[in-house]
Amino acid sequence: MSAVVVVGAQWGDEGKGKVVDLYAPYAHLVVRYAGGANAGHTLVVGGEKLILHLIPSGILHEETKCVVGQGTVIDPAVLLKEIRALGERGVSTLARLLISQRAHVVLPHHKLIDELREAKSDCAIGTTKRGIGPCYEDKVARRGIRMGDLLDGSRLGSNLEANLQAWRPVIKDLGGTLPDAELITAQYAELGDTLRGYIGDASAVVREAVESDQKILLEGAQGTMLDIDNGTYPFVTSSNAVAGGACAGAGVGPTHITRVIGIAKAYTTRVGGGPFPTELEDDTGQKLRDAGAEYGSTTGRPRRCGWLDLVALRYAVAVNGLDEIAITKLDVLSAVPELKVCIAYELDGQRLSHLPYEHIDAVTPIYDTLEGWDDELPSCRTRSELPIAAQRYLERIEKEVGCRIGLVSVGPDREDTADLRDPFYG
Ligand code: GDP
Ligand code: IMO
Ligand code: MG
Numbered sequence: 001m002s003a004v005v006v007v008g009a010q011w012g013d014e015g016k017g018k019v020v021d022l023y024a025p026y027a028h029l030v031v032r033y034a035g036g037a038n039a040g041h042t043l044v045v046g047g048e049k050l051i052l053h054l055i056p057s058g059i060l061h062e063e064t065k066c067v068v069g070q071g072t073v074i075d076p077a078v079l080l081k082e083i084r085a086l087g088e089r090g091v092s093t094l095a096r097l098l099i100s101q102r103a104h105v106v107l108p109h110h111k112l113i114d115e116l117r118e119a120k121s122d123c124a125i126g127t128t129k130r131g132i133g134p135c136y137e138d139k140v141a142r143r144g145i146r147m148g149d150l151l152d153g154s155r156l157g158s159n160l161e162a163n164l165q166a167w168r169p170v171i172k173d174l175g176g177t178l179p180d181a182e183l184i185t186a187q188y189a190e191l192g193d194t195l196r197g198y199i200g201d202a203s204a205v206v207r208e209a210v211e212s213d214q215k216i217l218l219e220g221a222q223g224t225m226l227d228i229d230n231g232t233y234p235f236v237t238s239s240n241a242v243a244g245g246a247c248a249g250a251g252v253g254p255t256h257i258t259r260v261i262g263i264a265k266a267y268t269t270r271v272g273g274g275p276f277p278t279e280l281e282d283d284t285g286q287k288l289r290d291a292g293a294e295y296g297s298t299t300g301r302p303r304r305c306g307w308l309d310l311v312a313l314r315y316a317v318a319v320n321g322l323d324e325i326a327i328t329k330l331d332v333l334s335a336v337p338e339l340k341v342c343i344a345y346e347l348d349g350q351r352l353s354h355l356p357y358e359h360i361d362a363v364t365p366i367y368d369t370l371e372g373w374d375d376e377l378p379s380c381r382t383r384s385e386l387p388i389a390a391q392r393y394l395e396r397i398e399k400e401v402g403c404r405i406g407l408v409s410v411g412p413d414r415e416d417t418a419d420l421r422d423p424f425y426g
Contacts, residue, residue: 002215002216002258002259002424003210003215003216003217003218003246003252003256003257003258004023004027004215004216004217004218004257004258004259004260004261004423004424005218005220005243005246005257005259005260005261005320006019006020006023006217006218006219006220006261006263006423007220007223007224007241007242007243007246007260007261007262007263007316007320007322008220008221008222008223008224008226008241008262008263009223009224009262009263009264009313009316009317009320009322009325010223010224010225010264010265010268010269010270010309010312010313010316011223011225011226011268011269011270011271011276012039012221012222012223012226012241012270012271013040013223013265013269013271013296013297013303014223014263014264014265014328015042015263015265015326015328015329015409016041016057016219016220016221016263017040017041017042017043017051017052017057018042018043018044018057018328018409018412018414019261019263019326019328019407019409020041020056020057020058020217020219021043021045021057021058021060021061021414022407022414022417022420023217023423024057024058024060024061024064024217025061025063025064026215026217026422026423026424027058027064027215027216027217027424028064028065028209028214028215028216029064029065029066029067029205029206029209029214029215029216029217030056030057030058030059030064030065030066030067030216030217030218030219031056031066031067031068031069031202031206031216031217031218031219031246031250031252032054032055032056032066032067032068032069032072032219032221033069033071033072033218033219033220033221033245033246033249033250034069034071034072034220034221034222034239034240034241034245034246034249035072035073035132035221035222035237035239035241036053036054036072036073036074036075036106036130036131036132036135036221037053037054037074037075037078037106037128037130037132037298038053038127038128038130038132038221038222038237038298039052039053039054039221039222039298040052040053040296040297040298041053041057041219041221041297042297042412043057043060043414044412044413044414045060045413045414046413046414047413049412050089051297051298052082053078053082053298054068054072054074054075054078054079054082055068055079055082055083055086055093055097056068056219057219058217058219059086059091059093059096059097060091062096064096065096065097065098065205066093066096066097066098067097067098067099067100067202067205067206067250068097068098068099068100068103068202069100069103069202069203069206069249069250069251070100070102070103070202070203070248070249070250070251071103071239071240071245071246071248071249071250072100072103072104072221072249073103073104073105073106073131073132073135073136073139073239074099074103074104074105074106074147075105075106075111075130075131076105076147076150076188076191076192076195077191079099079195080191080194080195083097083198093198094197094198097198098198098199098200098202098205099147099195099198099199099200099202100147100199100200100201100202100203101146101147101148101151101199101200101201101202102146102147102148102202102203103146103147103202104135104136104138104139104144104145104146104147105135105144105145105146105147105149105150105188106130106131106132106135107131107135107145107160107163107179107184107188108179108184109134109164109167109171109179109184110131110132110133110134110135110138111129111130111131112131112171112176112177112179113131113134113167113170113171113174113176114127114129114130114131114132114133114134115129116171116174116175116176117133117174120174124273125234125235125272125273125274126235126271126272126273126274127237127272128272128296128298128299129299130298132237132238132239133237133238134167135238136238136239137238138163138166141166143159143162143163143166144163145159145160145163145188147192147195147199148199149192150188150189150191150192150195150199151192151193151196151199153185153189156185156188156189156192157181157182157185160181160184160185160188161181164179164181202250202251203250203251206250206251206252207251210252210253210256215424216250216252217423218246218250218252218257220241220242220243220245220246221239221241222237222239222241223241223316224241224242224262224312224315224316224319224320225270225312225315225316226241227239227240227241227242227245227319228240228241229242230242230319232274232275232360235272235273235274235275236274242319242320243257243260243320243321243322244320258424259323259324259423259424259426260320260321260322260323260324261322261323261324261325261326261406261423262316262317262320262322262324262325262326262403263325263326263328264308264313264316264325264326264327264328265292265308265327265328265329265332266308266327266328266329266330266332266333266393267288267292267305267306267307267308267329267332267333268305268306268307268308268309268312269292269294269303269304269305269306270303270304270306271296271299271301271303271304272301274361275360275361276304276306277306277309277311277312277342277345277360277361277363277364277365278306278307278308278309278340278342278365279304279305279306280305280306280307284336285304285305285306286305287336288305288306288332288336289302289303289305291332291335292305292329292332307339307340307341307342307365307367308340308341308342308397309342309365310341310342310343310397310400310401311342311343311344311345311352311353311354311355311365312355313325313397313400313401314353314354314355314400314401314402315354315355317401317402317403322403323403323426324403324404324405324406324426325397325398325401325403325404325405325406326405326406326407326408326409327394327397327405327407327408327409328409329409330377330386330390330393330394330408330409330410331376331377331378331410331411331416333372333373333390333393334372334373334374334375334376334377335372335374336372337372338369338370338371338372339369339370339371339372339393340367340368340369340370341367341368341370341393341396341397341400342365342366342367343366343367343368343400344365344366345363345364345365345366346363346364346365346366347359347362347363347364351366368396370389370392370393370396371389371392372389373387373388373389373390374387375387375390377390377410377411377416378410378411378413378416380408380410380418381417381418381419382418382419383405383408383418383419385418386408386410386418394408406419406421406423406426407419407420407421
């Protein structure tokens with residue numbers, strides 16, 4: 001068998017959706033392993049755009065089964081909306097989509113608490129306000145509601161009451177309106193009923209796929225620098241976005257992971273607060289935002305933009321054990337006359353080639369300047385068809401981070417891709 005992890009190598013929004021859609025025809029199963037509706041994964045096929053928040057990005061391929069694993073947190077109303085939107089496009093999900101009964105449920109008060117906390121400047125981190133943090137808090141505190149609970153009304157009612165006992169004082173303290181337990185129970189039992197045909201033992205299905213030698217693609221959400229343990233804490237999400245998270249989040253043993261592919265933009269973006277050493281708060285940053293349409297797929301917020309940070313990418317290669325990098329949005333750099341890449345940081349007079357544990361907000365990037373190119377790239381289908389300066393840019397990335405580049409994305413559409421190969425063989 002083989003299992004390949006596709007992981008975000010920066011601060012999210014690297015183009016994981018596009019790449020997973022390209023790799024999915026090579027896989028029997030695509031499994032989302034972490035995060036929730038904070039994610040927004042965009043697929044563009046023949047100019048038509050689809051943004052998925054919870055459903056794996058393999059769903060457009062009829063032969064591929066999609067699983068939402070136990071490491072995720074699910075807002076059932078968002079899931080249902082996504083299923084229905086796909087149905088309206090003629091994409092059937094029944095019998096092809098399985099949601100883990102162990103995945104935790106995002107409840108109305110999770111979203112309320114997330115919003116109220118974000119409204120207080122002393123604890124705001126720029127979350128997506130999708131209730132992700134409070135839901136994972138419940139999971140770790142062992143008082144969460146899981147998707148399987150939605151299928152049993154009386155269990156749901158008693159578990160929910162115990163859960164709310166913990167949150168009522170918090171909500172009161174934040175000045176919010178206390179939730180009505182009975183109303184939530186009724187609403188969520190109904191959602192459970194509607195979704196019944198989709199909820200099941202996902203990790204058993206993944207295990208069977210492993211045992212029957214199937215090919216499994218493990219789809220990450222967010223990115224390495226947003227990982228709860230490896231990211232720029234506390235400005236991170238609340239789950240393990242890194243490749244290691246795929247094992248626990250999907251139910252696959254580490255010895256079954258055969259390859260890890262990191263997705264990175266040809267420059268850097270970040271949404272929300274937190275350190276971003278190569279951020280450009282000037283015209284060049286705005287030009288990247290305009291050329292790359294850098295507005296959040298989930299919240300619509302303008303993304304912060306900056307030069308490619310090779311120190312952060314080097315770190316992502318190490319903590320994910322990347323075998324290969326897929327570079328996206330190379331076309332966005334066309335017509336930028338001079339390109340900078342950050343090859344090291346300076347902190348207190350010292351040159352650092354690795355990410356420091358703290359004071360990331362205090363480092364000064366050390367840049368190398370590379371020649372740009374004018375040509376449009378979307379028609380390039382192999383790396384050798386790229387302008388020489390673009391080839392040099394990719395070679396420099398490989399040299400600095402010690403990892404080879406496989407696929408190169410040169411436009412948002414499925415077609416706009418160079419060097420697409422079977423991800424299971426590299
Ligand atoms: P994800 O969260 O990692 O799946 O990434 P998002 O979908 O949030 O953001 C990536 C954005 O870039 C989407 O709007 C994609 O359609 C777009 N995109 C992906 N690859 C390319 C590319 O190579 N060039 C351009 N111009 N856009 C791209
Ligand atoms: P995809 O999968 C980019 C960011 C938020 C915020 C921090 C915490 O599309 O790459 P949260 O709502 O998770 O508690 O917010 O994480 N964030 C993302 N940024 N892409 C994402 O997902 C993100 N998911 C969360 O902006 O800074
Ligand atoms: Mg996104």
